Amino acid sequence: MKIATYFLSTILTLSVSFSSQAASIYAGQAKAAAVCSQCHGIRLTSAEAPFPPLAGRNEEYLESALKQYRDKTRVSEIMNNIAGSLSDRDINNIASYYSRLKP
Template identity: 45%
Template sequence: MTRLQLLGLAAATALFAAASAHAEGDKAAGRTLVYTCAGCHGVPGYTNAYPQYPVPKIAGQNEQYIINALHGYQSGDRTHPTMGAQAQSLSDKDIQNIAAYLSSLAK
């Protein structure tokens, strides 16, 4: 293996390791952040706003789904007045932490 190939492999490995470490959320931090979520998502059969939007249960949901959904609300690809406002207040790390915690719960 040439020196350039070895350097490229080392750089790729370092980037992969950094991305993997960055993608992991902190469940304990997420637990604190989801107190706001429980106001709607923790009530079975709850609807909010007009027209009435059914509120899905999010406990036990797939981690990547939660991340994608919250980013979708931030970007405007997903629309809901309450969720759009909530998502705007979250950092990427907050979203990872929330997703890690919620996905660890039983459905």
């Protein structure tokens, strides 16, 4: 039941974000939960990986870093692959979401 609720919530969040030009922290939250949190966690580092937590980081920094990883001007095999699938809107939403979290 939790999976169905989460899936429905994610779909609704994503559909709402497509209708808005501004960053959607809800879409960012869904994308972060699906993509980023396995390594970076949400507020704390994931137990399985020694990567830094992103909560509370500067929004412009996060956007810039993700775009650099996506464009492969900043090199990390893992991040280049992950960020390569992100659109500008995804990056904006993720950066907006993580920057608003308290570390």
